[in-house]
Amino acid sequence: MWLIRINMTDRSYSVEEAPDTLETMGGRGVTSTIIHDQVPPLAHPLGPSNKLVFAPGTLTGTAAPSSGRISAGAKSPLTGGIKESNAGTAWAQHIANLGIKALVIEGQPEEKGTYWLIHLTWDDEEERPSVEFLPAEDYVGRDLFEVFPKLYERFGDRVTIAGVGVSGEYGYANSGIVYNDNNKRPSRYSGRGGLGAVMASKGVKFVIADPSGAPRREVVDRELFNQGRRKMREALGSHAITQPEGGLNMYGTAVLINILNEAGGLPTRNFSSGRFEGAAKIAGESIFEGIKDRAGEEVFNHGCSPGCIIQCSNTWLRPDGSEHVSCIEYESDWALGANCGIDSLDDIAEMIRLCNAYGFDTIETGTTIGVAMEAGVLPFGDGQGAINLIEEMGKGTPMGRILGGGTEFTGRAYGVTRVPTVKGQSMPAYEPRAVKGIGITYATSTMGADHTAGYTIAPEILAVGGDEDPLSPEGKAALSRAFQATTAFIDSIGHCLFIAFAILDIESGFEGMVEECNGLLGTNWTTDDVIKIGSEVLRKERAFNEAAGIGPAHDRVPEFMTYEPLPPHNQVFDVPKSALDSVYDEL
Amino acid sequence: MRVKARLFATLRDHLPEDASDNMVEVELSEEATVGDLLDELAVPADEVRVTMVNGRARPRDWELEPDDEVGIFPPVGGG
Numbered sequence: 001m002w003l004i005r006i007n008m009t010d011r012s013y014s015v016e017e018a019p020d021t022l023e024t025m026g027g028r029g030v031t032s033t034i035i036h037d038q039v040p041p042l043a044h045p046l047g048p049s050n051k052l053v054f055a056p057g058t059l060t061g062t063a064a065p066s067s068g069r070i071s072a073g074a075k076s077p078l079t080g081g082i083k084e085s086n087a088g089t090a091w092a093q094h095i096a097n098l099g100i101k102a103l104v105i106e107g108q109p110e111e112k113g114t115y116w117l118i119h120l121t122w123d124d125e126e127e128r129p130s131v132e133f134l135p136a137e138d139y140v141g142r143d144l145f146e147v148f149p150k151l152y153e154r155f156g157d158r159v160t161i162a163g164v165g166v167s168g169e170y171g172y173a174n175s176g177i178v179y180n181d182n183n184k185r186p187s188r189y190s191g192r193g194g195l196g197a198v199m200a201s202k203g204v205k206f207v208i209a210d211p212s213g214a215p216r217r218e219v220v221d222r223e224l225f226n227q228g229r230r231k232m233r234e235a236l237g238s239h240a241i242t243q244p245e246g247g248l249n250m251y252g253t254a255v256l257i258n259i260l261n262e263a264g265g266l267p268t269r270n271f272s273s274g275r276f277e278g279a280a281k282i283a284g285e286s287i288f289e290g291i292k293d294r295a296g297e298e299v300f301n302h303g304c305s306p307g308c309i310i311q312c313s314n315t316w317l318r319p320d321g322s323e324h325v326s327c328i329e330y331e332s333d334w335a336l337g338a339n340c341g342i343d344s345l346d347d348i349a350e351m352i353r354l355c356n357a358y359g360f361d362t363i364e365t366g367t368t369i370g371v372a373m374e375a376g377v378l379p380f381g382d383g384q385g386a387i388n389l390i391e392e393m394g395k396g397t398p399m400g401r402i403l404g405g406g407t408e409f410t411g412r413a414y415g416v417t418r419v420p421t422v423k424g425q426s427m428p429a430y431e432p433r434a435v436k437g438i439g440i441t442y443a444t445s446t447m448g449a450d451h452t453a454g455y456t457i458a459p460e461i462l463a464v465g466g467d468e469d470p471l472s473p474e475g476k477a478a479l480s481r482a483f484q485a486t487t488a489f490i491d492s493i494g495h496c497l498f499i500a501f502a503i504l505d506i507e508s509g510f511e512g513m514v515e516e517c518n519g520l521l522g523t524n525w526t527t528d529d530v531i532k533i534g535s536e537v538l539r540k541e542r543a544f545n546e547a548a549g550i551g552p553a554h555d556r557v558p559e560f561m562t563y564e565p566l567p568p569h570n571q572v573f574d575v576p577k578s579a580l581d582s583v584y585d586e587l
Numbered sequence: 588m589r590v591k592a593r594l595f596a597t598l599r600d601h602l603p604e605d606a607s608d609n610m611v612e613v614e615l616s617e618e619a620t621v622g623d624l625l626d627e628l629a630v631p632a633d634e635v636r637v638t639m640v641n642g643r644a645r646p647r648d649w650e651l652e653p654d655d656e657v658g659i660f661p662p663v664g665g666g
């Protein structure tokens with residue numbers, strides 16, 4: 001496979017065979033290795049020394065189900081540490097179809113504010129991908145819903161798109177990288193960590209991928225690969241959470257609102273309670289019923305990328321039945337809903353639409369507004385006020401620029417002490433005081449507060465892959481460590497993390513995952529190698545962070561969580577420091 | 588004794604007709620368990636993954652108290 005280096009200082013590029021050291025790596029393994037090896041840890045995230053790396057997962061672009069994932073990596077302007085932000089989109093599959101192992105974007109134009117579009121196609125004569133630079137001025141400062149149709153009109157219906165909105169152009173620490181979904185919407189995101197600002201700092205507005213003419217990927221042992229993907233397909237197709245018309249396909253990820261609320265772990269009004277009285281109104285069940293009412297029929301969800309079995313993405317409708325936004329995910333629903341005391345799905349949908357239009361991470365946006373509400377900028381529950389604030393962020397007003405700096409930055413601007421961040425990144429939709437294991441993941445992850453980094457919610461709340469008391473800290477450091485390592489493996493091979501629900505319960509699915517990789521790559525991995533390979537990725541990320549000045553003292557939840565009891569269980573975060581330190585000491 | 592039960596997601600199909608929203612009040616004998624409540628509601632046990640009593644996950648043989656609030660969930664997941 002190919003390693004493409006693009007230098008945006010002079011718009012030169014090279015296309016080379018990827019080095020042998022990356023041969024069995026994909027996704028997060030590739031992005032974190034390249035950043036660890038090649039980015040100076042003290043580089044300014046928006047300066048010329050940082051690198052933005054895209055890498056499709058190992059299995060991405062193959063017939064393995066639910067494997068359309070891209071890893072975007074760089075030094076993060078939000079956390080100051082290493083970042084891998086993972087998204088599901090056909091763009092990931094197109095990059096893999098072009099035979100690209102890694103796309104490394106380096107340097108930056110001398111003249112700030114100049115933007116380019118990178119067009120990746122397959123060169124039949126040279127039998128390798130080719131790179132073309134085109135001016136992108138026409139697309140700058142625009143709403144992504146306005147720009148995407150223009151790009152499809154120009155490059156054809158079959159291309160796929162990665163890009164940045166105005167959030168990246170402003171250099172906000174809250175800015176994602178946007179990708180197209182299956183309906184050409186700008187709605188799939190590498191949302192976390194401000195990577196949109198890194199991309200924009202390189203003067204790259206969009207990367208258009210067109211794999212027409214590229215050869216099929218070589219599979220070393222086709223029989224083993226097929227056996228593995230069959231097992232994976234059977235596991236996903238038979239588990240109640242992942243199967244067609246199952247929990248995710250019917251209710252979407254927001255099916256979690258009610259169960260977290262019941263468990264007292266749904267962060268409410270800027271992490272001041274674990275229960276939201278409006279939870280039922282914004283829950284996955286209400287989304288399903290709301291869409292049914294407005295569409296006049298039951299509507300099941302769609303996939304983020306071709307070849308997904310799970311298909312968890314909904315499309316919210318306006319009262320007249322027309323499309324409002326795709327999609328209302330659990331995290332977005334919670335961040336802009338419960339966390340802001342807002343119980344109107346129409347208001348939440350509008351906020352998500354604006355985030356997609358401007359390029360914001362919905363989680364960081366919701367937690368930032370929550371802190372602004374805490375500061376008295378607007379009252380909790382003020383849906384229209386929250387919508388107006390996102391508009392200000394999109395317009396780049398002075399207030400918008402403060403909010404665009406993220407949750408921690410906003411907390412500092414207003415002197416707020418209840419600021420739910422770790423390493424500068426805001427917490428997602430699970431309360432550490434009510435679910436101790438996920439708090440350990442938030443505290444210790446190389447990514448800052450990140451639920452996907454080690455999703456102990458599965459055994460702590462969902463009774464998937466075990467049964468753990470969420471209020472107890474006992475044994476949770478080891479649990480978080482195992483989940484963090486396994487996740488680093490899954491993020492590297494390019495399966496959606498949601499396969500975990502099925503393969504934690506169905507052993508043959510777990511075997512199938514390893515067989516898919518062995519069949520594709522010719523490796524001899526066992527299921528025991530999953531944690532070993534994942535741990536190697538974590539060690540590199542950790543080493544980068546330590547060299548960037550982020551060490552064990554930063555592996556802590558914010559202080560207020562250690563002294564402010566959280567209703568309804570009236571718990572504080574009581575995980576000992578020694579347990580937090582043991583997560584990486586014993587890796 | 589009376590307890591309040593809430594059924595979520597696909598389990599809502601098992602709600603009795605007089606349920607308000609997803610909540611139903613159930614009359615049970617003293618010392619009734621979570622399992623007895625599921626039987627009373629005629630919710631198939633194999634469709635239930637998580638049962639919470641007053642916000643804490645509790646097993647099927649957990650003895651209920653008057654006015655307990657019980658949340659009953661099928662397998663759910665998300666992220």
